[in-house]
C-alpha cells in the first residue's frame with residue numbers, strides 16, 4: 246500500500262488531498278498544528294476504512310516533524326509522497342507588518358517546507374535497491390502569488406516565491422537519490438466547506454468571482470488533489486517544475 250504524508254492535512258486543501266488519496270486506497274499520514282482539525286480528518290478517514298494516522302505538530306519545528314515522520318514510518322511505512330501543504334498568510338500594510346510577522350510567515354511556509362523535505366528525503370534516500378528508478382516524490386504548495394501580487398502580501402508572496410526556487414534547488418540535489426520534487430501553484434481554491442466543523446461556512450461566490458476564471462468557476466481542493474495524484478503517479482518525467490493550477494486566471498491580460 247502506498248503512503249502519502251501531508252502537512253496541514255487537518256483542514257482546507259490538505260484535508261481535501263487526504264480524503265482524495267484515502268478514497269484512492271492509499272495509507273494517509275497527516276500532521277497539523279490544529280489538533281481538532283487533525284482529529285476530525287482522521288476520524289472521517291478511519292471510518293471509511295483507511296489506514297491513517299494524525300500526529301499534531303508545527304511544521305516550523307524540526308523536532309515535531311521528525312516525530313511525525315518517524316511515527317509515519319513505524320505505523321504505515323516510509324512515505325512514497327510528501328505534500329508540503331501547511332501554510333499561513335498575514336495580510337497587512339507594508340509599513341505596519343512587523344518583522345516578527347514577516348519571519349513567522351517565512352518560518353511556516355518556507356522553512357517548514359525545507360524541514361519536512363529534508364527529513365523525508367533522508368528516509369526515502371535509504372530505501373529500495375541501488376538502481377531504483379524512483380524512491381519518492383515531494384510536492385510543495387506554492388501559489389500564483391509567487392508570480393504576481395496584491396498590496397500587503399509581502400511575507401506570503403516572498404515565502405511562495407522561495408518555495409518555487411526551493412523546488413528546483415531540491416530537485417537537483419535529490420535527483421541522484423531518485424527523488425522528484427515539484428510544486429503546484431494554485432490560484433483561488435475555495436476551502437470553506439473543508440474546514441473543521443466549528444469553522445465550516447457556506448460558499449459565497451458571486452457570478453463575477455466565477456467569471457474572472459477562464460474555466461468559469463473557482464477551484465476546489467479536489468482540483469489540487471488530482472494534480473498531486475498526477476505528479477505522484479503519472480509524471481515520472483517531471484521534476485523541478487511548478488504547475489500553475491488557477492482556472493486560467495493568471496494568463497488573462499488586463500489593461501486598466
Ligand SMILES: NC(=O)c1ccc[n+]([C@@H]2O[C@H](COP(=O)([O-])OP(=O)(O)OC[C@H]3O[C@@H](n4cnc5c(N)ncnc54)[C@H](O)[C@@H]3O)[C@@H](O)[C@H]2O)c1
Nearest residue numbers: 253256257258277278279303304330331332388431433434
Ligand atoms: N486556498 C487557496 O486559495 C490557496 C491558493 C494558493 C495556495 N494555497 C496554499 O495551499 C496551502 C493550503 O491552503 P488552505 O487554503 O487549505 O489553508 P487553510 O488555512 O484552510 O489550511 C491550512 C492548514 O494548515 C495548518 N497549519 C497552519 N500552520 C501550521 C503549522 N505551523 N504547522 C502545521 N500545520 C499548520 C492549519 O491548521 C490548517 O489545518 C497553503 O500552503 C496555501 O498557501 C492556497
